[in-house]
Structures are given as structure tokens and as C-alpha cells.
Amino acid sequence: MVEGEGSRKSSVAEARDLLAANRDFYRIVVERDIRAMGTLWARSAPVACIHPGWPPLVGRERVLQSWNEILRSAQAPSIRCHEEYPLVFGGFGLVICLEVVNGALLAATNSFIREDGAWRLVNHQASPVAAAIAEQLEEALTPPRGRLN
Amino acid sequence: MVEGEGSRKSSVAEARDLLAANRDFYRIVVERDIRAMGTLWARSAPVACIHPGWPPLVGRERVLQSWNEILRSAQAPSIRCHEEYPLVFGGFGLVICLEVVNGALLAATNSFIREDGAWRLVNHQASPVAAAIAEQLEEALTPPRGRLN
Numbered sequence: 001m002v003e004g005e006g007s008r009k010s011s012v013a014e015a016r017d018l019l020a021a022n023r024d025f026y027r028i029v030v031e032r033d034i035r036a037m038g039t040l041w042a043r044s045a046p047v048a049c050i051h052p053g054w055p056p057l058v059g060r061e062r063v064l065q066s067w068n069e070i071l072r073s074a075q076a077p078s079i080r081c082h083e084e085y086p087l088v089f090g091g092f093g094l095v096i097c098l099e100v101v102n103g104a105l106l107a108a109t110n111s112f113i114r115e116d117g118a119w120r121l122v123n124h125q126a127s128p129v130a131a132a133i134a135e136q137l138e139e140a141l142t143p144p145r146g147r148l149n
Numbered sequence: 150m151v152e153g154e155g156s157r158k159s160s161v162a163e164a165r166d167l168l169a170a171n172r173d174f175y176r177i178v179v180e181r182d183i184r185a186m187g188t189l190w191a192r193s194a195p196v197a198c199i200h201p202g203w204p205p206l207v208g209r210e211r212v213l214q215s216w217n218e219i220l221r222s223a224q225a226p227s228i229r230c231h232e233e234y235p236l237v238f239g240g241f242g243l244v245i246c247l248e249v250v251n252g253a254l255l256a257a258t259n260s261f262i263r264e265d266g267a268w269r270l271v272n273h274q275a276s277p278v279a280a281a282i283a284e285q286l287e288e289a290l291t292p293p294r295g296r297l298n
Contacts, residue, residue, distance in 0.1 A: 046236040053279035087195040092241035127276025130202035
């Protein structure tokens, strides 16, 4: 199928909306907004989550319970997202990005599905970037280049 | 839409095929089969990859180049996959799993899209599980319970 102007615009709009949902995710963590976190994760689709250093959590209840514990903790993380790269596959989307969490650099994949017209999270995985590589990358990530502060 | 018996059977078949594609991925790494790795990754859809400790790689050329280097290396990893959990979203699928790589426990997400009738990889991310948690999990993963050897 030859992609027409309309569908190209639509893809751009989908990617823009996907990046907005990804920014919402990090804003929700920064604001420790447990209710909004519950809304952002998909309800009808299966979900999973791999926090840094954790084994996989599968299922909405376990995933949201983990976020509740993290966001309620006195050590709730300071987090910023950088270098977001959206990959859209119809009603499914991935955002590949870097996170600075409590000063450490992580690489993350956030997976979204279109549910009731909105992008909803179905998976989040974040993993540490090796120190030697992180040092080089962090120089390029210092504000004002950071997209979230 | 109420899901009928036919579509439920179809979902089971999709999950089975998805798990088979995930097993293919680990077999390809074990066999250092660079040609098969090129076939397994999607061609028409965008792709990305986050190796343990690496920053994100985006694009088929960079992702496959990284795999070529890993599989050609004298230190090509010993890898086994355990506890695979498939999540199917129509023509998109995730497999959440544990990996034992050179004796270390990792958590992984492999993301697939249906392309030309086959499940093809669009993203792979693997991240280390913290030592204290890994010790507990590894006891349960020792053969014969391991699904891949």
C-alpha cells in the first residue's frame, strides 16, 4: 500500500501523541501521582514491568502495587527523561529513551497500546547504562538540552 | 466485541507462535547464527535494541551490526531463557522472560511485530537482576526446570 499524505500526517500525529504519553509517565513519577499512574497503565490489555534490578512483574495489580510502593516511598526517585525516540506500529508504540534517575543514567523502553483512543502503558523496562558509557553521554544530557526538568 | 471461541483459539495459537519466535531468538544467539539473526529482526518496521549496560541502539543497521559483533566475538555469551511470559496485542507481541547469561541473571523484554505472516523482533532489552534477588530466583531456575538448555 502506498502511504498517502493523510496517513503520513496521521503517523506524525500518532508519534506526537505517543511522546506526550511518555512525558506524562515521567511527570507522574516526579509528581508521585498514584491515581494518574493507575490511569496511564492499560486496563483491558495485559501489562508487565521490569524495574532496574528487579525481576519481571506481570499483571496490572502487581505492577501498580510496585509503583504505589515506589511513589509512596520517602526515597521516591528524582527522574528526568532524555533523547526520546518513538516507534509506532499502528495501535502499538514503543518509546526508547534515556533516564537520569537519582543521578544515574538508565536506558528505558516504554511500550504503549491504543486503548479507548489514548496511549496506555503495557510495559516499562529500565536498565543501567555502564559507567564508562554513561559518563560520555551525560555530558550531552546536561540542561538546557534536557527535555524534562 | 465479545470474543468467540474461534478468536480465543487464534489468540492461543498467536501466543504459541510468539513463544516459538522468542525461542528462535535465543537459539540463534547460542548458535551464533548471524544470517538467521538478520532474518528474525523486522525489515519494514522500525527496530531498536538495548543490550545490558549499553545505551539504546536505534535502526536495523546499528542493531544488526551490534549483534554481528557480539556473535562473532570470542566471548559470545552463553545464554539460556526461562520463565517466558507472552503478551499478545493483535499483530504485536511482547515476551517477558529471564535470561541466564554467562551465569548472571537478567530480565528481558522482547518485542515482536507480525510481518509477512511471521513474528519478527522490533526491540530487545535485557537488564541485570540485583544479586540478592537473583540468588533466590536462580535456585528455581536450575535444570531440569529450565525450558532452554
